[in-house]
Amino acid sequence: MRGGIHLNDxxxxxxxxxxxxxxxxxxxxxxxxxxxxxxxxEIAKEAGISKALLFYYFKNKKEFYLYxxxxxxxxxxxxxxAEIAPAETDFFQIFSQGSKCxxxxxxxxxxxxxxxMKTYYEEDEEVVGExxxxxxxxxxxxxxxxxxxxxxxxxKETVDIEELIKVVVWCGEGYMKEMHFTPLKDLDEVxxxxxxxxxxFRKSSYKEEYLP
Numbered sequence: 001m002r003g004g005i006h007l008n009d010x011x012x013x014x015x016x017x018x019x020x021x022x023x024x025x026x027x028x029x030x031x032x033x034x035x036x037x038x039x040x041x042e043i044a045k046e047a048g049i050s051k052a053l054l055f056y057y058f059k060n061k062k063e064f065y066l067y068x069x070x071x072x073x074x075x076x077x078x079x080x081x082a083e084i085a086p087a088e089t090d091f092f093q094i095f096s097q098g099s100k101c102x103x104x105x106x107x108x109x110x111x112x113x114x115x116x117m118k119t120y121y122e123e124d125e126e127v128v129g130e131x132x133x134x135x136x137x138x139x140x141x142x143x144x145x146x147x148x149x150x151x152x153x154x155x156k157e158t159v160d161i162e163e164l165i166k167v168v169v170w171c172g173e174g175y176m177k178e179m180h181f182t183p184l185k186d187l188d189e190v191x192x193x194x195x196x197x198x199x200x201f202r203k204s205s206y207k208e209e210y211l212p
Contacts, residue, residue: 011057022047031114035124072116089151092202099194154210
């Protein structure tokens with residue numbers, strides 16, 4: 001059992017290159033189609049294996065889909081741990097560093113990022129319940145972690161910090177979803193757009209002495 005998913009260990013005995021081929025093919029197909037309309041046969045063909053072999057590694061489509069979700073999510077966490085300074089207490093610096101992690105993933109592999117974005121829109125009853133549960137749990141945990149580490153003295157007295165965190169998270173997710181459907185190729189431009197959102201909230205919620 002890895003990442004909450006039961007798998008045939010044969011998959012992990014494959015060369016890393018072959019594992020990546022299967023993962024990348026899955027992310028590409030699932031990112032371009034709904035869960036229901038994503039054919040496992042297309043994934044197998046692109047990965048250079050038979051459909052039967054793909055089902056040997058993953059017992060069904062749902063297991064493979066959730067494996068990919070956990071794989072990409074874990075990768076994002078690893079990038080975050082490497083890029084977000086543990087000692088950082090500035091609220092907006094934490095969000096800025098977090099956004100850079102997402103763009104690093106996007107630059108590494110567009111399909112991994114696109115797949116993760118697509119999961120927000122998935123409505124198939126076979127998987128949506130688990131996705132909503134995981135996403136809600138992660139969001140709530142992130143809010144609690146941020147509340148526990150930030151320097152609250154920088155905020156104006158009238159600011160409800162917990163509500164501000166929720167709004168910033170929602171705006172960030174909405175922006176990323178919008179960019180997912182926008183044919184922009186300049187990722188630096190996308191990141192600059194997100195930084196404008198961060199700057200807007202910083203100016204409206206921080207005391208003047210803590211503004212750049």
